Amino acid sequence: MTPPAPFTERRCVNDSVLTTEDGRCSVSIRKDDIIQIPIWSLHYNEEYFPEPEKFLPERFSQDYHHKYPNYAYLPFGSGPRACVAKSLALLEAKIALIWLIKHFKFDKCDKTKVRRYFFPKKKTSIFFIISFFSF
Numbered sequence: 001m002t003p004p005a006p007f008t009e010r011r012c013v014n015d016s017v018l019t020t021e022d023g024r025c026s027v028s029i030r031k032d033d034i035i036q037i038p039i040w041s042l043h044y045n046e047e048y049f050p051e052p053e054k055f056l057p058e059r060f061s062q063d064y065h066h067k068y069p070n071y072a073y074l075p076f077g078s079g080p081r082a083c084v085a086k087s088l089a090l091l092e093a094k095i096a097l098i099w100l101i102k103h104f105k106f107d108k109c110d111k112t113k114v115r116r117y118f119f120p121k122k123k124t125s126i127f128f129i130i131s132f133f134s135f
């Protein structure tokens, strides 16, 4: 669930108070305060995305959408300042993936440690055994 953009930000244009739906908690925000939206933390919330470090393709199916609230999954942000190139980026990723799978075979190497942390304490690397098919 690791997002390429780990967070985004918004500047508040008016003094505001945000209150939870049940009214038990509220936060005051002043005009010009910068609010950070923690995309990485949202995507690693195991309440909605169990085992977030695993690639589980079924998470991205239409059936799964009702299992998490709006704004829990924000790879491209949201609203008027959301990523303008979302469609282009998704298309590019699909083309690149198709090209790689068509021409190479990928096997995970025993040395690979899956990256789980936003700021890893030590440098981690991902090792693959890549075999070339043909063009």
Ligand code: HEM
Pocket (backbone or CB within 6 Å): 003, 004, 005, 007, 008, 009, 074, 075, 076, 077, 078, 079, 080, 081, 082, 083, 084, 085, 086, 088, 089, 090
């Ligand atoms: C996997 C690829 C990409 C991801 C995950 C991504 C993600 C994001 C995110 C999270 C934001 C902030 C949205 C918000 O604050 O609500 C953003 C903004 C933006 N992205 Fe992307 N992006 C990707 C690729 C691209 C590409 C390929 C381009 C240009 C060709 C692009 C152009 C922009 C621009 C111009 C903005 C600022 C939009 C604005 O402020 O109105 N992005 N992107």
